Amino acid sequence: MQENSGTRLRILIAGGGTGGHVIPALAIARELRDAAGAEVRFVGTARGLETRLVPEAGFPLELIHVGQLKNVSLATRLRTLMDLPLGIGRCIRLLRSFRPDVVVGVGGYASGPAMMAAILLRVPTLAFEPNAVPGLANRLVGKLVTAAAVNFEETRRFFHGAQVTGTPVRPEFFDIGAKPLVGKKRLLVFGASQGARVFNERMPKIMKRLLNAFPTLEVVHQTGGRHGDSTLAQYRSAEVGFERVKVVPYLDDMAAQFAAADLILCRSGASTIAELSAAGRASVLVPFPQAADDHQRKNADAFVAVGAAEMILEAQLSEERLLEVLSKLLANDSRRQNMGERARALAHPAAVKMIARTVLEIADRG
Numbered sequence: 001m002q003e004n005s006g007t008r009l010r011i012l013i014a015g016g017g018t019g020g021h022v023i024p025a026l027a028i029a030r031e032l033r034d035a036a037g038a039e040v041r042f043v044g045t046a047r048g049l050e051t052r053l054v055p056e057a058g059f060p061l062e063l064i065h066v067g068q069l070k071n072v073s074l075a076t077r078l079r080t081l082m083d084l085p086l087g088i089g090r091c092i093r094l095l096r097s098f099r100p101d102v103v104v105g106v107g108g109y110a111s112g113p114a115m116m117a118a119i120l121l122r123v124p125t126l127a128f129e130p131n132a133v134p135g136l137a138n139r140l141v142g143k144l145v146t147a148a149a150v151n152f153e154e155t156r157r158f159f160h161g162a163q164v165t166g167t168p169v170r171p172e173f174f175d176i177g178a179k180p181l182v183g184k185k186r187l188l189v190f191g192a193s194q195g196a197r198v199f200n201e202r203m204p205k206i207m208k209r210l211l212n213a214f215p216t217l218e219v220v221h222q223t224g225g226r227h228g229d230s231t232l233a234q235y236r237s238a239e240v241g242f243e244r245v246k247v248v249p250y251l252d253d254m255a256a257q258f259a260a261a262d263l264i265l266c267r268s269g270a271s272t273i274a275e276l277s278a279a280g281r282a283s284v285l286v287p288f289p290q291a292a293d294d295h296q297r298k299n300a301d302a303f304v305a306v307g308a309a310e311m312i313l314e315a316q317l318s319e320e321r322l323l324e325v326l327s328k329l330l331a332n333d334s335r336r337q338n339m340g341e342r343a344r345a346l347a348h349p350a351a352v353k354m355i356a357r358t359v360l361e362i363a364d365r366g
């Protein structure tokens with residue numbers, strides 16, 4: 001990075017990994033650039049989705065090396081811990097050269113070292129945490145940050161200066177109205193960007209019975225990039241025709257897909273559930289069981305607690321159970337409508353504006 005001495009507001013956004021981290025981070029970056037004229041830069045790692053999405057969105061990205069701590073061998077964890085001071089040192093150099101007014105940590109690999117460096121240099125920090133329970137990076141720095149933006153009330157206790165702002169969601173999701181009850185019914189099935197193997201295996205097995213029970217039902221099934229062909233083969237061997245079932249590896253038009261759906265079967269990652277509530281759609285949530293600290297289950301719990309969704313744990317996702325839950329919901333219009341309304345009540349349309357405002361406030365205080 002270049003030496004920086006201008007007077008324009010400078011913001012460093014740290015973190016990344018999956019779409020769930022990078023997509024909200026980019027929404028925050030755009031708001032700060034467009035509404036506050038800030039100069040925004042990112043710091044991430046070479047193995048995160050930020051390497052593609054951040055340059056595409058027109059923001060500079062610096063890469064640092066950070067190892068993994070979760071779901072890896074003891075040797076890898078030890079190496080990661082030994083490398084941590086180097087990562088923090090690299091971030092200290094980045095901060096000294098860019099001289100940001102605020103560092104925003106969005107969780108994920110690069111977030112920890114960058115936030116620690118900012119705390120050491122007394123640069124104001126904002127932690128963003130969209131999950132019901134924070135990941136390791138945010139838990140470590142939670143009480144030391146200047147402020148935090150969270151999605152759930154119960155998440156505030158992990159942080160200093162936390163407020164519930166919600167998770168930024170693409171604006172089109174908020175334009176989705178209630179699905180008309182006349183006409184065809186639509187079930188949308190999707191995992192995160194990689195798809196969900198459990199849906200790819202179970203759905204072909206129950207599809208014939210589901211289509212027979214609901215003669216006007218259509219299904220869109222997103223499989224994840226590498227599983228399109230194998231899932232198609234499973235549908236073929238279960239003798240399911242493709243007149244009413246569309247099988248696709250990835251959906252680029254997710255807001256349109258949500259709008260067309262009466263019911264959604266999906267995981268409970270942070271962006272997914274924020275989109276469900278923005279769109280006001282009924283859902284059956286199957287938390288990804290390997291998510292760090294089982295946070296997807298806690299995200300889903302928060303929805304189930306207010307009647308905004310049903311949850312089936314993956315270990316209990318037999319064909320019969322899946323068929324039963326989907327059939328009951330597809331048959332019950334008023335229950336789905338009610339779930340959709342309860343989901344919508346959890347939406348945070350002003351999330352990105354609130355987060356940007358907090359960044360500006362702590363920049364002023366700094």
Ligand SMILES: CC(=O)N[C@H]1[C@@H](OP(=O)(O)OP(=O)(O)OC[C@H]2O[C@@H](n3ccc(=O)[nH]c3=O)[C@H](O)[C@@H]2O)O[C@H](CO)[C@@H](O)[C@@H]1O
Pocket residue numbers: 018019020021023107130131190191192193222249250251252254268269270271272273275288290291292295296
């Ligand atoms: C496996 C895992 O640990 N995932 C975590 C990851 O999010 P991860 O990126 O896996 O999942 P999220 O639900 O947060 O986001 C998925 C995003 O991809 C979009 N999408 C998906 C499929 C598709 O075909 N098209 C498409 O556009 C969805 O609309 C959504 O915007 O970080 C999140 C934020 O910390 C966590 O809550 C998730 O638990």
